[in-house]
Amino acid sequence: MAAAPRDVPRRGLFIGGGWREPSLGRRLPVVNPATETTIGDVPAATAEDVELAVAAAREAFRRDGGRHWSCASGAVRAKFLRAIAAKIKEKKSDLALLETLDSGKPLDEANADMDDVAACFEYYADLAEAFDGKQRLPISLPMENFKSYALKEPIGVVGLITPWNYPLLMATWKVAPALAAGCTAVLKPSELASLTCLELGAICIEIGLPPGVLNIITGLGPEAGAPLASHPHVDKVAFTGSTETGKRVMTAAAQMVKPVSLELGGKSPLIVFDDIDNIDNAVEWAMFGIFANGGQVCSATSRILVHEKIAKQFLDRLVAWAKHIKISDPLEEGCRLGSVVSEGQYEKIKKFISTARNEGATILYGGARPQHLRRGFFIEPTIITDVSTSMQIWREEVFDPVVCVKEFSTESEAVELANDTHYGLAGGVISNDPEICERLTKAIQAGIIWINCSQPCFVQAPWGGNKRSGFGRELGEWGLDNYMTVKQVTKYCSDEPWGWYQPPSKL
Ligand SMILES: NC(=O)C1=CN([C@@H]2O[C@H](COP(=O)(O)OP(=O)(O)OC[C@H]3O[C@@H](n4cnc5c(N)ncnc54)[C@H](O)[C@@H]3O)[C@@H](O)[C@H]2O)C=CC1
Numbered sequence: 001m002a003a004a005p006r007d008v009p010r011r012g013l014f015i016g017g018g019w020r021e022p023s024l025g026r027r028l029p030v031v032n033p034a035t036e037t038t039i040g041d042v043p044a045a046t047a048e049d050v051e052l053a054v055a056a057a058r059e060a061f062r063r064d065g066g067r068h069w070s071c072a073s074g075a076v077r078a079k080f081l082r083a084i085a086a087k088i089k090e091k092k093s094d095l096a097l098l099e100t101l102d103s104g105k106p107l108d109e110a111n112a113d114m115d116d117v118a119a120c121f122e123y124y125a126d127l128a129e130a131f132d133g134k135q136r137l138p139i140s141l142p143m144e145n146f147k148s149y150a151l152k153e154p155i156g157v158v159g160l161i162t163p164w165n166y167p168l169l170m171a172t173w174k175v176a177p178a179l180a181a182g183c184t185a186v187l188k189p190s191e192l193a194s195l196t197c198l199e200l201g202a203i204c205i206e207i208g209l210p211p212g213v214l215n216i217i218t219g220l221g222p223e224a225g226a227p228l229a230s231h232p233h234v235d236k237v238a239f240t241g242s243t244e245t246g247k248r249v250m251t252a253a254a255q256m257v258k259p260v261s262l263e264l265g266g267k268s269p270l271i272v273f274d275d276i277d278n279i280d281n282a283v284e285w286a287m288f289g290i291f292a293n294g295g296q297v298c299s300a301t302s303r304i305l306v307h308e309k310i311a312k313q314f315l316d317r318l319v320a321w322a323k324h325i326k327i328s329d330p331l332e333e334g335c336r337l338g339s340v341v342s343e344g345q346y347e348k349i350k351k352f353i354s355t356a357r358n359e360g361a362t363i364l365y366g367g368a369r370p371q372h373l374r375r376g377f378f379i380e381p382t383i384i385t386d387v388s389t390s391m392q393i394w395r396e397e398v399f400d401p402v403v404c405v406k407e408f409s410t411e412s413e414a415v416e417l418a419n420d421t422h423y424g425l426a427g428g429v430i431s432n433d434p435e436i437c438e439r440l441t442k443a444i445q446a447g448i449i450w451i452n453c454s455q456p457c458f459v460q461a462p463w464g465g466n467k468r469s470g471f472g473r474e475l476g477e478w479g480l481d482n483y484m485t486v487k488q489v490t491k492y493c494s495d496e497p498w499g500w501y502q503p504p505s506k507l
């Protein structure tokens with residue numbers, strides 16, 4: 001049974017611990033992409049609101065000399081992070097429903113995302129607590145008159161700009177470590193899916209997060225994101241989204257020598273060798289790698305490379321499995337492929353598919369609207385073969401349930417094809433041979449390697465890419481370092497004068 005849609009809460013911008021109407025009074029419609037109906041609206045922030053949000057974050061960072069937040073012990077901040085996690089769990093089904101209505105993702109996936117959101121806040125609460133005991137570790141020096149240690153401090157006010165594919169989860173990957181580190185933040189979610197991020201604001205009020213520690217401004221990229229990225233009082237920008245926008249964010253930040261971390265697009269390969277025992281197990285990972293979340297995943301393994309000896313059998317099984325994916329309203333029980341996020345994204349896929357066809361590729365399966373769904377931005381899972389390396393479908397990120405499959409005959413050819421991309425986020429190898437797996441782990445140019453699987457993600461492990469997929473690592477301890485700066489502290493501990501100006505010098 002499908003859950004009954006609820007009313008979408010009407011929220012303002014979350015600034016300084018309360019709701020505020022946007023300065024220009026404008027709002028953006030929220031469209032449910034599975035029904036194409038408008039279900040609510042969100043405030044459209046502009047530079048004036050960014051100003052207020054950054055000022056609130058700055059004030060929260062400095063309030064009482066930082067005693068209650070930025071300089072407080074990690075244990076103090078952990079308490080708030082745990083309280084947020086508890087509220088997420090309590091409101092899980094409402095939040096998951098909102099996420100599905102906003103983004104078109106299957107409700108089962110939205111529920112799993114909310115579990116991951118709560119787990120991420122808890123994980124960074126643990127790290128914040130453990131952090132207290134790890135500060136001021138002595139650094140060994142070659143002169144005994146000096147003692148040195150490193151002090152990790154929060155970087156300051158951070159601007160967090162996030163995408164629509166996992167709206168609350170991608171925001172959490174930044175908010176949780178930033179707050180754990182003692183930063184204060186301004187979050188700018190994607191205009192295409194902001195509802196659950198605004199609900200995070202409501203949760204902050206409920207748990208009594210100090211005002212201004214987290215501010216949430218919804219709005220368009222150029223109007224709300226750009227002034228945040230270029231703001232002189234924002235000390236760091238963390239961004240997830242497209243490579244094109246990433247470049248703009250980096251250019252804006254460069255004017256103030258502001259550090260950025262960028263988690264951008266991908267065109268990740270999954271290489272399937274002919275030594276595997278069970279082709280269906282490989283097919284299932286391949287499917288999960290490109291059809292989960294409708295392929296709207298930065299790390300989706302959207303290029304499958306399969307050994308020529310098993311290519312026919314693999315493709316037959318892939319098509320057979322793809323035919324059985326349940327495509328439906330994402331609220332329907334058992335849905336495994338919902339709608340894509342927006343009309344713009346839907347039109348973009350259709351163009352990609354027609355260009356692939358015009359360039360000579362074969363649409364082996366899918367490529368069209370499922371016949372039983374007349375409304376909503378739905379597209380069949382799409383499998384494309386006869387692909388050459390100059391084709392758009394091989395080179396560019398589609399960010400949808402569209403995969404291209406290419407054969408290889410030798411390991412070195414597979415590596416060459418895998419690395420034939422400007423991107424470098426992830427890569428997968430499916431083989432029974434540990435030596436092949438080891439060699440490919442080293443040879444694939446990417447920040448994440450999956451062996452005999454695709455897409456599993458654990459909050460404890462580093463996440464991020466190389467090449468044009470960006471730089472910096474989220475999650476794990478690396479995620480916390482993203483929001484810290486390291487201060488060297490060196491003390492002279494002798495009663496003797498330094499002696500430099502009293503020749504003959506002792507030095
Ligand atoms: N790596 C990833 O996880 C993601 C990749 N993408 C890729 O990007 C394509 C387009 O999706 P979009 O929603 O247009 O992504 P986008 O990169 O434009 O949006 C991401 C975020 O950046 C903000 N933004 C846009 N312009 C900005 C600017 N000038 N300054 C600061 N912030 C700005 C947006 O409002 C949003 O919050 C997708 O089809 C996909 O290929 C999209 C979302 C996530």
Ligand SMILES: C[N+](C)(C)CCCC(=O)O
Pocket residue numbers: 165166170240296297298299455456457
């Ligand atoms: C690991 N997963 C699939 C939950 C999130 C991937 C991150 C992204 O698409 O930006």
